[in-house]
Amino acid sequence: MTATDFAHRLRSGGTALGYWVVTDSPVSTERIALTGYDYVALDGQHGLLGYSGLLTGLMAIEAAHGPAGVVRVEANNATPIGRALDAGASVVIVPLVNTAQDAADAVAATRYPPAGTRSYGPMRSGLRIGPTPAEADRSVLVFAMIETPQGLAEVEDIAAVPGLDGLYIGPSDLTLALGGTTSTDTTVSEAFDAALDRVLRACDANGIIPGIHSPSGEVAQSRLAEGFRFVSIASDLTHLEAAARSHLAAARGGV
Numbered sequence: 001m002t003a004t005d006f007a008h009r010l011r012s013g014g015t016a017l018g019y020w021v022v023t024d025s026p027v028s029t030e031r032i033a034l035t036g037y038d039y040v041a042l043d044g045q046h047g048l049l050g051y052s053g054l055l056t057g058l059m060a061i062e063a064a065h066g067p068a069g070v071v072r073v074e075a076n077n078a079t080p081i082g083r084a085l086d087a088g089a090s091v092v093i094v095p096l097v098n099t100a101q102d103a104a105d106a107v108a109a110t111r112y113p114p115a116g117t118r119s120y121g122p123m124r125s126g127l128r129i130g131p132t133p134a135e136a137d138r139s140v141l142v143f144a145m146i147e148t149p150q151g152l153a154e155v156e157d158i159a160a161v162p163g164l165d166g167l168y169i170g171p172s173d174l175t176l177a178l179g180g181t182t183s184t185d186t187t188v189s190e191a192f193d194a195a196l197d198r199v200l201r202a203c204d205a206n207g208i209i210p211g212i213h214s215p216s217g218e219v220a221q222s223r224l225a226e227g228f229r230f231v232s233i234a235s236d237l238t239h240l241e242a243a244a245r246s247h248l249a250a251a252r253g254g255v
Contacts, residue, residue, distance in 0.1 A: 081109040113133075
């Protein structure tokens with residue numbers, strides 16, 4: 001699926017399931033990309049990869065000839081956003097968006113003039129998305145993360161920013177923002193569920209895509225049922241550890 005097709009599918013009401021990658025391991029990223037996910041997301045904020053890791057990771061995803069390449073950039077700044085797009089990302093997730101102006105800045109960084117402020121130098125992206133600015137603008141999706149008290153308080157204004165394609169919830173940070181003492185604190189579950197509903201309503205009112213991270217396929221399924229349309233699952237590192245622990249437990253149990 002081309003970047004343009006993927007963008008059209010989601011903007012037209014479609015859904016997408018993705019996988020989250022935090023390690024700088026192109027070979028394993030390529031294998032994950034071949035499993036059938038709609039997109040594979042590389043974590044440039046908290047992940048264990050730098051720019052070269054994002055670049056090779058995107059190349060590995062493209063080698064699978066199917067999923068879209070997504071990057072959560074390290075900051076709401078034109079430089080990392082532009083570099084992720086130049087490397088070939090077709091979707092960027094921008095963290096720590098607190099205001100409508102923050103969201104507008106993120107959108108501008110993904111669009112070429114006169115629509116935005118993206119500097120022209122498509123490098124690798126020109127090989128797959130196309131060197132024409134208007135075509136690139138149509139093919140790129142940008143999500144603003146809702147994960148702070150201020151971002152949640154201003155979510156309706158953020159969702160109304162022209163050109164923003166969707167909102168993406170970071171459950172761990174949102175849990176902490178709601179007063180949780182840990183990233184999985186269940187004592188704030190009622191407030192958390194209310195926050196999810198508020199984000200969904202803001203997206204629906206503005207015709208944009210609601211997205212969220214989930215720890216498992218089971219939770220991802222429930223998020224899709226709730227109305228989220230761009231849902232990421234777990235991460236390569238947590239699954240690697242879980243699989244290793246499971247096999248060790250099974251082996252020791254048989255001794």
